[in-house]
Amino acid sequence: MHRLSSANQDYLETIFLLSQEIMEEVRPTDIANRLNVSKASVNQAIKALKAAGFVNNERYGPVVLTEKGRFEARRIHFLHHLIKAFMMSTLNIREEIAEKEACQIEHVIGNQTVKAIVNFMRNNNIKVHHFDLDEVHQFLFYSKRLSELKVGDQGVVKMVDAKGDLKKRIMEMGVIKGDIIEVIGVAPMGDPISLRIGDYNLSLRLAEADYVWVEVL
Amino acid sequence: MDIKRVALIGNPNSGKTTLFNALTGSTQQTGNWPGVTVEKKSGKLLKYQDIEVIDLPGTYSLGEYSEDELVAKRFLLYDRPEAVIDVIDSSNLKRNLYLTMLLLEMGENVILSVNMLDAARSRNAEVDVVKLSTLLNVPAVPTIAVKGKGIAELAEQTRNHMDRKCQSFRIDYGNEIEHHLCKFERLICQNELQLDDLEPRFLAIKMLENNHSILHRLREIGLTTEQEEDLEKDRAHIEGIFKEDIESVMIEKRYGFIEGIVKQVVNKTQGMDKEVGINRKINVSDAIDAVVLHRVLALPIFLLIMFLMFQITFTVGGLFTNLFELTLGKLSSVVSALVAQPLLNSFLVEGVLGGVGSILVFIPNIFLLFFVLSILEDSGYMARGAYLMDGFMRKIGLQGKSFIPMVTGFGCSVPAVMATRTLESKADRMITMMVLPFMSCGARLPVYVLFASIFFPNQEALVVISLYVIGIVVAVLMAKIFRLTIFRGKNTPFVMELPPYRIPTLRGVMIHMWDRGGEFLKKAGTLIFAVVILIWVLSNLPYGVAYASQDSYIGRIGQALSVLFRPLGFGTWEATTALIFGIVAKEVVVAALGTVYASQGTLTEAIGLLWTPLSAYSFMLMTLLYTPCIATLAAIRKETKSIWWMFFSMGYTFAVAWLFSFVFYQIGSRLSFWLGLLG
Ligand SMILES: Nc1nc2c(ncn2[C@@H]2O[C@H](COP(=O)(O)OP(=O)(O)O)[C@@H](O)[C@H]2O)c(=O)[nH]1
Numbered sequence: 001m002h003r004l005s006s007a008n009q010d011y012l013e014t015i016f017l018l019s020q021e022i023m024e025e026v027r028p029t030d031i032a033n034r035l036n037v038s039k040a041s042v043n044q045a046i047k048a049l050k051a052a053g054f055v056n057n058e059r060y061g062p063v064v065l066t067e068k069g070r071f072e073a074r075r076i077h078f079l080h081h082l083i084k085a086f087m088m089s090t091l092n093i094r095e096e097i098a099e100k101e102a103c104q105i106e107h108v109i110g111n112q113t114v115k116a117i118v119n120f121m122r123n124n125n126i127k128v129h130h131f132d133l134d135e136v137h138q139f140l141f142y143s144k145r146l147s148e149l150k151v152g153d154q155g156v157v158k159m160v161d162a163k164g165d166l167k168k169r170i171m172e173m174g175v176i177k178g179d180i181i182e183v184i185g186v187a188p189m190g191d192p193i194s195l196r197i198g199d200y201n202l203s204l205r206l207a208e209a210d211y212v213w214v215e216v217l
Numbered sequence: 218m219d220i221k222r223v224a225l226i227g228n229p230n231s232g233k234t235t236l237f238n239a240l241t242g243s244t245q246q247t248g249n250w251p252g253v254t255v256e257k258k259s260g261k262l263l264k265y266q267d268i269e270v271i272d273l274p275g276t277y278s279l280g281e282y283s284e285d286e287l288v289a290k291r292f293l294l295y296d297r298p299e300a301v302i303d304v305i306d307s308s309n310l311k312r313n314l315y316l317t318m319l320l321l322e323m324g325e326n327v328i329l330s331v332n333m334l335d336a337a338r339s340r341n342a343e344v345d346v347v348k349l350s351t352l353l354n355v356p357a358v359p360t361i362a363v364k365g366k367g368i369a370e371l372a373e374q375t376r377n378h379m380d381r382k383c384q385s386f387r388i389d390y391g392n393e394i395e396h397h398l399c400k401f402e403r404l405i406c407q408n409e410l411q412l413d414d415l416e417p418r419f420l421a422i423k424m425l426e427n428n429h430s431i432l433h434r435l436r437e438i439g440l441t442t443e444q445e446e447d448l449e450k451d452r453a454h455i456e457g458i459f460k461e462d463i464e465s466v467m468i469e470k471r472y473g474f475i476e477g478i479v480k481q482v483v484n485k486t487q488g489m490d491k492e493v494g495i496n497r498k499i500n501v502s503d504a505i506d507a508v509v510l511h512r513v514l515a516l517p518i519f520l521l522i523m524f525l526m527f528q529i530t531f532t533v534g535g536l537f538t539n540l541f542e543l544t545l546g547k548l549s550s551v552v553s554a555l556v557a558q559p560l561l562n563s564f565l566v567e568g569v570l571g572g573v574g575s576i577l578v579f580i581p582n583i584f585l586l587f588f589v590l591s592i593l594e595d596s597g598y599m600a601r602g603a604y605l606m607d608g609f610m611r612k613i614g615l616q617g618k619s620f621i622p623m624v625t626g627f628g629c630s631v632p633a634v635m636a637t638r639t640l641e642s643k644a645d646r647m648i649t650m651m652v653l654p655f656m657s658c659g660a661r662l663p664v665y666v667l668f669a670s671i672f673f674p675n676q677e678a679l680v681v682i683s684l685y686v687i688g689i690v691v692a693v694l695m696a697k698i699f700r701l702t703i704f705r706g707k708n709t710p711f712v713m714e715l716p717p718y719r720i721p722t723l724r725g726v727m728i729h730m731w732d733r734g735g736e737f738l739k740k741a742g743t744l745i746f747a748v749v750i751l752i753w754v755l756s757n758l759p760y761g762v763a764y765a766s767q768d769s770y771i772g773r774i775g776q777a778l779s780v781l782f783r784p785l786g787f788g789t790w791e792a793t794t795a796l797i798f799g800i801v802a803k804e805v806v807v808a809a810l811g812t813v814y815a816s817q818g819t820l821t822e823a824i825g826l827l828w829t830p831l832s833a834y835s836f837m838l839m840t841l842l843y844t845p846c847i848a849t850l851a852a853i854r855k856e857t858k859s860i861w862w863m864f865f866s867m868g869y870t871f872a873v874a875w876l877f878s879f880v881f882y883q884i885g886s887r888l889s890f891w892l893g894l895l896g
Contacts, residue, residue, distance in 0.1 A: 168278075169712050172315060173277060187608055189608030191611075192608070196503075199309045200312060200715075201717075
């Protein structure tokens with residue numbers, strides 16, 4: 001999977017927040033105003049985000065998050081508040097500092113640490129403003145689509161997010177919650193991928209693998 | 218004698234075909250399922266001739282995902298066979314048992330054939346068949362279909378259990394769901410909403426799952442709107458609790474139940490990492506895949522295999538073809554010597570031996586191609602081919618599995634059309650069938666060779682290759698156009714099993730080869746024969762003309778139609794007649810040219826004199842792209858079940874061919890005119 005630079009992650013988060021706040025189409029100008037940067041850099045970022053499949057954007061048109069983009073943005077956003085709350089509540093760090101540093105940490109923090117923080121806060125009943133920690137927990141650890149795993153990665157199936165016949169098909173072929181899936185190969189053109197589930201191998205296109213959420217092992 | 222029916226069902230690659238042949242020997246009959254193009258095979262049990270085995274298509278489930286699934290489901294639901302033999306691959310028990318669950322839920326009288334025990338064993342898993350039988354409360358017979366083990370026992374058990382009343386079987390779906398199921402079962406019983414002899418519980422499950430066809434039928438016998446609204450509420454309630462749609466909940470519950478069973482009946486001997494659940498021991502199949510599906514090596518290996526396939530088909534096939542031709546030649550001279558009556562002589566020699574013979578000489582090629590394809594299929598490589606090619610095929614609006622028929626098309630379009638059967642989606646299948654004939658089949662080669670050797674003596678290979686490439690390009694182009702116009706719609710999902718590699722058995726390969734090639738033989742004997750005779754008659758009438766001369770009917774038709782080809786550079790009655798003959802079989806074009814130019818010296822001289830390089834290439838383009846031969850058309854008619862698609866294929870390929878030749882010839886002649894002026 002394409003990894004975004006921290007700067008682009010910030011852009012993504014900003015687009016996400018703007019789209020929630022202004023309730024209408026987000027334009028490159030809005031982003032530039034919010035982040036106080038030039039329009040040229042915004043356009044450059046949008047280009048990168050678009051190439052990685054996080055946003056859709058027609059020339060001169062609004063910037064629209066793809067589903068993947070919305071997910072990634074939400075993830076970063078969650079992390080930000082989680083880290084900030086953790087720093088403030090347990091480490092007694094001042095809000096300005098927590099805010100500023102959470103902005104940096106959110107880009108580099110790993111799954112294990114996040115998991116530990118979430119568990120700690122849940123056990124000690126510490127609240128994160130605006131968020132239901134259980135939901136955060138759920139969300140963060142359903143955290144990857146099968147299509148994002150690399151060859152050799154394993155994950156536990158958490159849900160199949162497709163609809164109708166496709167969902168039924170994927171599940172009937174044995175992709176069931178709790179099963180362990182390993183990505184064993186990628187076709188030469190990058191798509192489809194081959195998987196191992198239990199005793200057999202299955203191949204899925206990335207488009208279908210996109211619907212399968214796994215918790216990476 | 219009362220014939221009883223037992224259906225044979227199982228996942229693809231579970232060994233069903235092998236088992237079917239072992240059970241029924243050579244007594245099978247093939248046909249088609251009514252209304253769909255899925256092939257239907259049936260046969261009698263070898264020892265018990267009063268039991269008919271009906272081979273259902275390989276399927277993972279009993280939904281409506283593909284034609285195959287529908288056929289299986291309909292047969293079970295509406296034709297209610299006395300018993301069902303369910304073949305399960307014991308090296309992949311969990312997924313195979315899913316279908317078993319559906320069958321048991323349907324209240325079928327199931328006999329389990331626990332197959333591939335050898336394969337399971339080699340994966341260090343021992344399956345306790347007795348326990349499985351007890352747990353599911355059905356007879357279960359251990360089998361190894363390839364070695365013929367357990368077949369007699371299976372037949373025996375089948376006969377013994379033919380009249381067994383359905384055992385009660387239920388998956389415990391948990392309190393939440395059971396509560397609702399119970400309610401609906403009661404509702405069904407109280408209101409006598411009885412469908413055939415389907416179990417109330419099965420109906421209740423289907424009602425809850427919102428199965429449209431069952432609900433529709435229940436409505437017809439008195440399910441009220443009120444009750445349906447109630448049902449809707451209950452469904453919403455359950456979905457609320459599980460935060461999932463009801464069908465998914467049910468699938469999960471079934472798999473959960475299966476999980477419990479597998480735990481009890483499979484004894485992992487060693488090498489299995491129980492905690493992780495994935496077989497960590499690198500098995501042979503994965504080792505092969507590591508090379509064969511390697512990111513860099515995969516394509517070269519794939520191309521090599523394809524190349525070898527054609528090499529084998531055409532070199533070995535060539536030997537047979539020569540033999541055939543020699544025999545035919547001998548036969549012709551014998552017949553000529555024996556039959557004095559000129560008309561009868563011409564009928565036998567030119568009509569029967571020449572016409573049908575020209576098709577028959579391709580039989581070795583076709584059978585060999587099928588032989589190799591069957592090896593690829595039985596070994597498990599075919600699925601890998603589809604997997605590798607999917608990325609490319611999707612770009613042109615098709616999917617990975619279309620690749621196999623397309624490649625087959627280089628050999629012969631007839632088996633290629635038949636090979637489209639593996640495609641689940643109707644649109645994919647139709648598009649593939651429509652563009653297949655552009656893949657230059659073996660029969661067109663002689664035409665290229667003839668013209669290229671006369672007009673492009675030093676660039677023969679280049680000319681021939683250019684034609685193959687143009688064929689591919691046109692196929693790709695047309696596929697794209699079809700996808701954007703007639704067969705619109707989203708790409709179908711590609712969820713495909715990559716079965717473990719197996720060493721194919723000669724028996725299995727022969728069976729599959731025969732399944733495919735037999736069709737062609739039959740066709741050569743019927744429809745093709747009829748058309749050949751028709752053309753022969755037209756070539757000999759009015760009475761007394763020389764065979765296929767300008768004055769014969771065929772010559773006159775050629776003359777009349779030749780206007781059509783004038784803008785393409787070959788508007789002569791000779792060329793037109795040859796093209797008409799080419800519809801019988803493409804390689805006949807050369808022979809026909811020989812006949813029509815018979816009065817003007819040798820064929821090479823005549824063509825060298827009367828054609829130009831430009832008109833020659835234009836003619837080759839036409840031969841490449843125009844109307845497929847009758848054998849192919851017959852196959853298209855059979856596979857699409859529609860004479861209209863056959864006519865469509867006839868017409869549109871002709872139009873495409875005409876257009877290409879036209880554009881080529883017109884541009885070519887302008888260019889050469891101007892170039893000529895420039896000197
Ligand atoms: N090891 C093993 N291979 C089998 C057995 N039964 C069938 N096969 C092989 O499995 C492959 C698929 O079998 P086939 O009968 O075509 O399966 P179908 O797709 O279910 O019809 C073939 O290569 C068979 O030779 C078995 O009991 N043991």
